Amino acid sequence: xxxxxxxxxxxxxxxxxxxxxxxxxxxxxxxxxxxxxxxxxxxxxxxxxxxxxxxxxxxxxxxxxxxxxxxxxxxxxxxxxxxxxxxxxxxxxxxxxxxxxxxxxxxxxxxxxxxxxxxxxxxxxxxxxxxxxxxxxxxxxxxxxxxxxxxxxxxxxxxxxxxxxxxxxxxxxxxxxxxxxxxxxxxxxxxxxxxxxxxxxxxxxxxxxxxx
Amino acid sequence: xxxxxxxxxxxxxxxxxxxxxxxxxxxxxxxxxxxxxxxxxxxxxxxxxxxxxxxxxxxxxxxxxxxxxxxxxxxxxxxxxxxxxxxxxxxxxxxxxxxxxxxxxxxxxxxxxxxxxxxxxxxxxxxxxxxxxxxxxxxxxxxxxxxxxxxxxxxxxxxxxxxxxxxxxxxxx
Numbered sequence: 050x051x052x053x054x055x056x057x058x059x060x061x062x063x064x065x066x067x068x069x070x071x072x073x074x075x076x077x078x079x080x081x082x083x084x085x086x087x088x089x090x091x092x093x094x095x096x097x098x099x100x101x102x103x104x105x106x107x108x109x110x111x112x113x114x115x116x117x118x119x120x121x122x123x124x125x126x127x128x129x130x131x132x133x134x135x136x137x138x139x140x141x142x143x144x145x146x147x148x149x150x151x152x153x154x155x156x157x158x159x160x161x162x163x164x165x166x167x168x169x170x171x172x173x174x175x176x177x178x179x180x181x182x183x184x185x186x187x188x189x190x191x192x193x194x195x196x197x198x199x200x201x202x203x204x205x206x207x208x209x210x211x212x213x214x215x216x217x218x219x220x221x222x223x224x225x226x227x228x229x230x231x232x233x234x235x236x237x238x239x240x241x242x243x244x245x246x247x248x249x250x251x252x253x254x255x256x257x258x259x260x261x
Numbered sequence: 262x263x264x265x266x267x268x269x270x271x272x273x274x275x276x277x278x279x280x281x282x283x284x285x286x287x288x289x290x291x292x293x294x295x296x297x298x299x300x301x302x303x304x305x306x307x308x309x310x311x312x313x314x315x316x317x318x319x320x321x322x323x324x325x326x327x328x329x330x331x332x333x334x335x336x337x338x339x340x341x342x343x344x345x346x347x348x349x350x351x352x353x354x355x356x357x358x359x360x361x362x363x364x365x366x367x368x369x370x371x372x373x374x375x376x377x378x379x380x381x382x383x384x385x386x387x388x389x390x391x392x393x394x395x396x397x398x399x400x401x402x403x404x405x406x407x408x409x410x411x412x413x414x415x416x417x418x419x420x421x422x423x424x425x426x427x428x429x430x431x432x433x434x
């Protein structure tokens with residue numbers, strides 16, 4: 050097919066509805082919120098939530114995870130809009146709250162170890178945690194990837210990583226409100242490490258999943 | 262682009278025409294082959310068409326278009342690198358297999374070999390004669406026969422395999 054005839058064919062379908070990245074981000078956040086409400090309705094919030102809210106570490110972690118979810122949802126959709134001038138730092142901004150959360154967990158782990166190394170002991174796998182973490186990863190994660198794919202991701206690896214970061218952040222946020230297990234080793238081994246691993250997996254799989 | 266998003270087909274055709282010229286000029290230094298360049302420009306035009314709903318009217322058009330072209334260019338390089346690697350692996354396998362089918366094993370039976378070569382289909386017999394007896398390289402043979410170098414290697418490899426089988430059958434008889 051010559052370029053001229055290709056242009057003629059394409060120009061017949063000129064009309065289109067523009068799609069804003071904000072809409073993609075809001076739909077992704079709304080979906081995960083609905084999903085969280087459903088899971089919360091099914092499992093109930095943790096009974097000591099009102100006391101925990103007064104614990105500054107808990108509150109800081111909750112806020113960091115909330116910010117991480119909001120930023121990763123928004124930026125993952127924004128970088129899916131082709132723009133050669135989009136600043137490189139934009140994609141890294143989304144990682145700041147997540148890194149803050151990771152650092153706070155590492156700091157808490159270190160403090161606990163300073164108090165007494167015996168306090169850090171491996172715990173048995175908590176199926177509630179794993180099950181809900183995976184559910185968040187699969188459903189809001191897949192929905193966010195779909196939202197990104199509806200745009201035109203020209204940085205698919207970063208978009209993939211941010212979509213997974215969004216899913217894991219919302220998953221961790223939800224688990225902090227639902228799960229009563231605050232043991233630092235559990236948080237580190239079953240929340241932080243899977244988040245890091247799945248985000249890296251999102252980076253690796255992004256170009257395949259978001260091909261257009 | 263604003264007119265395009267409202268459905269103006271003439272404006273869209275004009276816009277794509279301009280994009281085609283800009284993209285060809287941008288991609289020509291990066292892609293040497295004319296056919297590849299044409300394919301790449303068409304891929305970029307199709308991608309621009311697919312992504313037209315993501316254009317934000319308040320932003321400039323060219324950074325949007327160049328980002329898409331950049332993405333397609335990287336994709337093209339990745340694809341051609343993969344194809345080149347596959348082709349090289351295939352050709353080195355062929356070289357290996359060709360060495361395995363050692364026709365010199367049948368030394369001293371040149372008459373029989375000649376008969377077997379004559380029994381091959383015309384083009385195959387000529388290729389075997391040129392590359393294995395007259396000493397032409399695959400490239401020279403390809404130029405004379407109007408084929409690609411890899412096609413010559415594949416055809417010679419197949420002919421040699423056939424020839425070996427035939428010679429073995431003859432020996433068994």
